[in-house]
Amino acid sequence: MLLPSSLASLSATADVLRRAGCVFAEDEAALLHEAAASPEELALLVGRRTGGLPLEHVLGWAEFCGRRFAVDAGVFVPRRRTEFLVRHAVALAPDPAVVVDLCCGSGALGAVLAGALDRVELHACDVEPAAVRCARRNLGGLGVVHEGDLFGPLPERLLGRVDVLLANVPYVPSADVELLPAEARVHEPRVALDGGGDGLDVMRRVAADAPRWLAPGGSLLVEASERQRDAAVEVLRGAGLSARVVVCEELYATVVIGTAGTRDPVGRGRVPNPGGQD
Structure with missing residues (x-):
């Protein structure tokens, strides 16, 4: 289980994501930090991502043509x-x-x-x-x-x-x-x-x-x-x-x-x- 203290910085979060196989770890870390309202929520979001959930489903949105659109769990992510x-x-x-x-x-x-x-x-x-x-x-x-x-x-x-x-x-x-x-x-x-x-x-x-x-x-x-x-x-x-x-x-x-x-x-x-x- 991830501890909030282990994700205190963007670089620490990126390291966790990278070890889980996320190719764009730095970019994803920035988005997850932006989305989290607290260290505890950040740990929850990172845990979902490292568990294999698509980033868009973790965030609840996907960027498409420069705009953010809601993407719920189980919904196809626009490419x-x-x-x-x-x-x-x-x-x-x-x-x-x-x-x-x-x-x-x-x-x-x-x-x-x-x-x-x-x-x-x-x-x-x-x-x-x-x-x-x-x-x-x-x-x-x-x-x-x-x-x-x-x-x-x-x-x-x-x-x-x-x-x-x-x-x-x-x-x-x-x-x-x-x-x-x-x-x-x-x-x-x-x-x-x-x-x-x-x-x-x-x-x-x-x-x-x-x-x-x-x-x-x-x-x-x-x-x-x-x-x-x-x-x-x-x-x-x-x-x-x-x-x-x-x-x-x-x-x-x-x-x-x-x-x-x-x-x-x-x-x-x-x-x-x-x-x-x-």
Whole structure:
């Protein structure tokens, strides 16, 4: 058991964290000292962290796009690489915009996007009750959070009206989940990590239904690993969307963007846009 006296300084706390395997021990020590109201609380927080709890769950928040969002125990922690997806979503959003954030987790993606737009109607969905509660706290009056599987809980009035569809779906192949760091494997919901046999099962489900929900010219944005990028492009193209890939080497981020066709002027449905890959 950690004694408060053994954590009196930042350097002492960092030493304890480093011995526990925390790579960014100095940074984490500073955040834990900031969060603790007393030496006793600091010892409790450090004990939780060295016991394997993700730092974000210890602190109760995660930083995303320069803002702090509540992240409760059992809720998927937004990754920094996903900021790249949000940046592209902001660039694609019209004014006004209808935005849907599927697999929303803490709601951080939708909240950042809504905050960057002047006029937005935002809907977020997640199947995990803990995530839904957390997203409602983070979004406040910015949007509506629905509990349910993918598009299931969305109101039908959104059919054909969604300009930007964020879908930060799980894409880790089932066989690789056990290879993830314990922080994710043990403390985050498996449904937020496991993407099925090749990691693209949930993406396929989203892509299959996306054309019904997207507005003409609307965009679906999904994350994938570098090795999945070509298969992900084919998934989106197979659903009738044009598809392109954007990559950020700095963040190790790969985003696949699918775009719905425009309406035929005589009402014969959508005309697909030419596909492409960056």
